[in-house]
Amino acid sequence: MNAPAAPHHLAPDIKPRPAPAALLAALKRRFGAQFSEALAVREQHGRDESAFTTVPPPEAVVFAESTQDVRDLVRLCAEHRVPVIPYGVGSSLEGHLLAVQGGISLDLSRMNRVLSVNAEDLTVTVQPGVTRTQLNNEIKSTGLFFPIDPGADASLGGMAATRASGTNAVRYGTMRENVLALEVVTAQGEAIRTGTRARKSSAGYDLTRLFVGSEGTLGVITEITLRIYPLPEAVSAAVCSFPSIADAVNTVISTIQLGVPIARVELIDTHSVRAVNRHSKLSLREAPMLLMEFHGSPAGVKEQAETVQQLASDNHGADFEWADTPEERTRLWTARHNAFFAALQSRPGCRCITTDTCVPISRLADALLASVEEADASAIPYFLVGHVGDGNFHVGYLIDPADEDERARAEALNHRVVARALELGGTCTGEHGVGLHKQGFLLDEAGAGAVTMMRGIKQALDPDNILNPGKVFTQG
Numbered sequence: 015m016n017a018p019a020a021p022h023h024l025a026p027d028i029k030p031r032p033a034p035a036a037l038l039a040a041l042k043r044r045f046g047a048q049f050s051e052a053l054a055v056r057e058q059h060g061r062d063e064s065a066f067t068t069v070p071p072p073e074a075v076v077f078a079e080s081t082q083d084v085r086d087l088v089r090l091c092a093e094h095r096v097p098v099i100p101y102g103v104g105s106s107l108e109g110h111l112l113a114v115q116g117g118i119s120l121d122l123s124r125m126n127r128v129l130s131v132n133a134e135d136l137t138v139t140v141q142p143g144v145t146r147t148q149l150n151n152e153i154k155s156t157g158l159f160f161p162i163d164p165g166a167d168a169s170l171g172g173m174a175a176t177r178a179s180g181t182n183a184v185r186y187g188t189m190r191e192n193v194l195a196l197e198v199v200t201a202q203g204e205a206i207r208t209g210t211r212a213r214k215s216s217a218g219y220d221l222t223r224l225f226v227g228s229e230g231t232l233g234v235i236t237e238i239t240l241r242i243y244p245l246p247e248a249v250s251a252a253v254c255s256f257p258s259i260a261d262a263v264n265t266v267i268s269t270i271q272l273g274v275p276i277a278r279v280e281l282i283d284t285h286s287v288r289a290v291n292r293h294s295k296l297s298l299r300e301a302p303m304l305l306m307e308f309h310g311s312p313a314g315v316k317e318q319a320e321t322v323q324q325l326a327s328d329n330h331g332a333d334f335e336w337a338d339t340p341e342e343r344t345r346l347w348t349a350r351h352n353a354f355f356a357a358l359q360s361r362p363g364c365r366c367i368t369t370d371t372c373v374p375i376s377r378l379a380d381a382l383l384a385s386v387e388e389a390d391a392s393a394i395p396y397f398l399v400g401h402v403g404d405g406n407f408h409v410g411y412l413i414d415p416a417d418e419d420e421r422a423r424a425e426a427l428n429h430r431v432v433a434r435a436l437e438l439g440g441t442c443t444g445e446h447g448v449g450l451h452k453q454g455f456l457l458d459e460a461g462a463g464a465v466t467m468m469r470g471i472k473q474a475l476d477p478d479n480i481l482n483p484g485k486v487f488t489q490g
Contacts, residue, residue, distance in 0.1 A: 027114065027484070027488070028069065028070070028114055028115075029114065029115045029484070030070070030115060030116040031095065031096060031097060031115050031116050031117065032073070032116055033073045033074065033094065033096045033116065033117065033118065034094055034096075036094070037090060037091065037093075037094040037096055038051070038073070038074060040090050041074060041076060041087070041090060041118070044086055044087075044090065045076050045077075045083070045087075048076060048077045048078070048079065048083070049074060049075070049076050049077075050074065050075045050076075050077075051073070051074045051075075053071075055075050056071035056072055056073070056074065056075060056119070057071045058104070059071065059072055059075050059101050059104070059111070059119035059121065060072055060111075060112065060113055060119070061104070061112075062104050062105065062106040062107070062109060062110065062111050062112065063104075063105060063106065063107050063354075063366070064106060064107055064108055064109040064112075064449070064450070064451065065365045065366065065367045065413065065415070065421070065451075066109045066112060066450060066451075067365065067415050069109075069112040069113065069114055070113065070116070071113060072099060072113040072116065072117055072118055072119040073113075073116055073117065073118065074118050074119070075101075075118070075119045075121055076118055076119070076120055076121065077121045077123070077124050078120060078121065078122055078124065078125055079124045079125060080125065081125075081197065081199065081205055081236040081237070084120065084122075084199045084205075084234050084236050085199050085203045085204070085205055086203070087118065087120060088199055088200075088201065088202075088203040088234065088480075089202075089203030091117070091118055091480055092201060092202060092203060092478065092480055095478045095480060096116070096117050096118060096480065097113065097115050097116060097117025097118070097479075097480050097481075097482070097483050098117060098118055098120050098234070098480055098481055098482070099111055099112075099113055099117055099118070099119050099120065099230070099482050100120050100122060100171070100172075100175065100230040100234050100235075100482065101119050101120060101121045101122065101123075102122060102123065102142070102143065102168065102169030102171055102172030102175075103123065103145065103166070103167065103168055103169050103172065105166040105167075105168050105172070106172070106176070106446075106447075106449065107366075107368050107370075107446050107449075108370075108443075108446050108447050108448065108449025108450060108451045108452065109449045109450035109451060109485075110172075110175075110176065110229055110230065110447060110449045110450075110482070110485055112450065114450065114483070114484040114485075115483045115484050117480075117483075120234065122141075122142045122143045122169065122171055122234075122236075123143040123169065124143060125141035125142055125143040125171075125236065126141055126143035126144050126145075126148065127140070127141050127144070128140050128141075128144060128148075128149060128152050128153070129141065129237065131152075131153055131156060131158075131242075132211065133156045133157075133158060135211060136158065136241060136242050136243065136244075137194060137211050137239055137240065137241060137242065138153060138158075138160070138239070138240050138242050139195075139237060139238065139239045139240075140170055140237070140238055140240065141171075141236065141237060141238075142169060142170060142171020142172075142174075142235050142236060142237070142238060143169050143171065144169065144170050145167045145168065145169055145170065146160060146162065146163060146164075146167060146168065146170060146173070147167045149170065153242065154245075157244060157245050158242045158243060158244055158245065159242065159243060159244075159245050160192075160240060160242050160243070161182040161185075161186035161192075161243055162178060162179065162180055162182060162183070162186065162187075162188065162189055162192055163180040163181045163182050164178045164179065164180035164181075164445065165180055165181070165350075165351040165354070166351070170238055170240070171235045171236075171238065173189050174189050174193050174196070174225075174226050174235055174238055175225075175226075175227070175228065175229055175230050175235060175447075176189075176227065176229060176445070176446065176447040177189050177190050177226055177227030177445070177447065178445055179401065179404070179406070179444070179445040180401065180445065181278045181280055181347070181350070181401055182277060182278055183401060183403075183404050183406075183445075184270070184276060184277070184278065184279060184401065184403030184404045185275060185276065185277045185278070185309065185403075186243065186277075188445070189226055189227075190223065190226055190227065191241075192240055192241045193209075193222060193226050193238060193239070193240060194209050194210070194211060194212075194213070194222070194239045194240065194241060195207065195208060195209030195210055195211060195222060195238075195239035196208045196209060196221075196222055196225055196226075196235055196237065196238055196239070197235070197236045197237035197238075198225050198232075198233035198234065198235055198236065199233060199234040199236055200233050200475065200476075201232075201233070201475060201476035201477070201478065201480055201481050205236065206221075206233075208221035208222040208224075208225065209221070209222040209239065211239055224471070227447070228486075229447050229448065229449065229482060229485050229486055230481060230482035230485070231472060231476070231481050231482045231483075231485055231486055232471070232472065232475050232476060232481065233475070233481065234481070246277075246309035246310055246315075247310065247311050247312065248308075248309070248310060248311060248312040248314070248315040249277075249307065249308070249309055249315070249343065250307070250308050250315050250319055250336060250337075250338055251278075251305070251306065251307045251308075251336070251337040251338075251342070251343045251346055251347070252305075252306050252307075252308075252319065252322075252323075252334060252335060252336050252337065253298065253303055253304065253305050253306075253333075253334075253335050253337070253346065254303065254304050254306070254323075254326045254331045254332070254333065254334045254335075255298075255299040255301040255302065255303050255331065255332050255333045256301065256302045256303070256304070256326075256329065256330060256331050256332070257301065257302075257330050257332075258302060258330075259281070259283060259302045259382065259383060259386055259398075260379060260383055261302070261329040261330045261331065262281055262302045262303070262304050262329070262331075262402075263281065263378055263379045263382055263383070263402065264329050264379065265304065265322070265325050265326045265328075265329045265331060266279055266281070266304065266375075266378070266402045266403060267375055267376065267378060267379065268325045268328075268329075269321075269322055269325055269403070270375050270403060271375070271376075272321065272325075274318055274321055274322060275309075275310070275318065276306060276307070276308060276318060276322065276403060277307045277308060277309040278305070278306060278307040278403070279304060279305070279306045279307075279401075279402060279403040280304065280305040280306075280350055280399065280400065280401060280402065281302070281303070281304055281398070281399065281400040281402045281407065282302075282303050282305065282350065282353060282397075282398070282399050282400075283302055283386070283397060283398040283399070284300055284301055284302060285357070285360075285395075285396065285397040285398070286353050286356075286357065286397045286398060286399055287299070287300045287301065287302075287303055288300050288360075289353065289356035289357045289359070289360045289397060290349045290350070290352065290353055290356050292356065292359075292360070293349075293352055293355070293356030293359060294345075294348070294349040294352060294356065296345075296349055298349075299333050304326070304331075304402075305346060305347070305350055306322060307343070307347075308322075350399075353397065353399050354366070354368075354399075354410065357397040357410055357412060358412070360395070360397075360412070361395050361412045363414070363415075364395075364412040364413060364414060364415070365412075365413055365415045366410045366411065366412055366413075367410070367411045367413060367421070367424045367425060367428055368408050368409070368410045368411075368446070369385070369407075369408055369409045369410075369428050369431045369432065370406075370408055370442070370443045370444055370445060370446040370452075371406070371407065371431055371432055371434075371435035371440055371441065371442060371443070371444060372404065372405050372406040372407075372435070372440050372441050372443075372444030372445075373405045373435050373438045373439065373440030373441075374405060374438065374439050374440065375403075375404070375405045377405075377438040377439065377440070378402060378405050378407075380434075380438060381407075381431075381434055381435055381438055381440065382398075382400070382402075382407050384434060385398075385407075385409055385427075385430075385431045385434070386398065386409075388427055388430060388431075389409055389411070389427060392411075392423060392424075392427055394411050394412070394413065394420060394423060394424055394427070395411075395412040396409055396410060396411050396412060397409075397410050397412070398410070401444075401445075404444075405440065405444075406444035406445060409427075409428075409431060411424035411427060411428070432452075432455050432458075433458075436455075436458055436459055441459060442455035442456065442458070442459050443455075448485070448486045448487075449485055449486070450484070450485060453486065453487050453488070456486065456487065457487075465487060468486070468487065469487060472486075472487075
């Protein structure tokens, strides 16, 4: 397997392109109070939730409030060939927003308006700074909702840029399936539109899919048109404990292979349950656990739940407990979404190196159980969570950031997890993206020819390499 372009256990390759004073002066004139060189603001925009801790902050931050702001910023930076790094809410786990080549951080959080809701067509158009929680709060009176739920209250622009998914993907798909159209500012400062509100099209190249998942390296997303869905008539959630991870995984595999239209099915291991109990003041049984949710008609939900309950029983599941009220369900899923931060709190001062593999559902047990065995043998504290209904799981290794030996051992574990996933027909990243951390793995997965084609697309659309340079692959 190839060594990553940015070494896994070292800081990323820093290649600063200093912003000339003339550019900084022009940005200050154009943006006024929307422009900041304050160290605290720069440092906030120069870190994320990844394990990288030694990258210098951007040279300045611009808070865009309109597409025209984005166009003007990109044009000014293009004149001086200075990088532009889009920033949403800072929840990246793979170093997407780090200024590895210097430049200007483009904060899109003030572009946070829901522009239109077309309830009859089940579509909505938003600015990139709108978060998934904000969107659902604004459209709940229509009886509709947006299902993509990566856990963190991420911005929809960031979710589109990384092709995010999350807990509901097993039923509703990922951002790839749910983005219909975009407005994007190119590296030349031009605003273009891709796609329409129609559910399908055969017109030309599918530029929408090109930008979804491009991690800010091909353009800056300034508007997004999304699919939305009717709120289900009935919703029921349940938790079920198992004596082993194998029993829990086998229950999931049987559920999916039977075609049960389960909306969510999440695996959390004993370490995660223990951390969640302490963080969220719960009393869940500290054993491998599935968190499940069923959507549909009352009769349909009942049938789904009975089928899965029988499958769980066949695999030694116990303590099947229901959460039928919205308050109970919210508490349960909030605890699941807080698992990452609960785990971090279990080892104060640590950083987390997180795997993000996804495999065909039939190979999930092979991939997951071998990864757990290796993690147990390593003596490195870890936790495991997974969107196991679609074969996606995460092992989080909790490392002391000052201990280079521990970091290297955790990265070696990560390397083996990814190698195994690729051997089983899977991917190195199911939802977090490549960023800095998985560049060598992308080459292993896609092959040199495909990566060369990706580089060619980047060169054609961004010849001066100013849009989030150093991410996905190195280029200049």
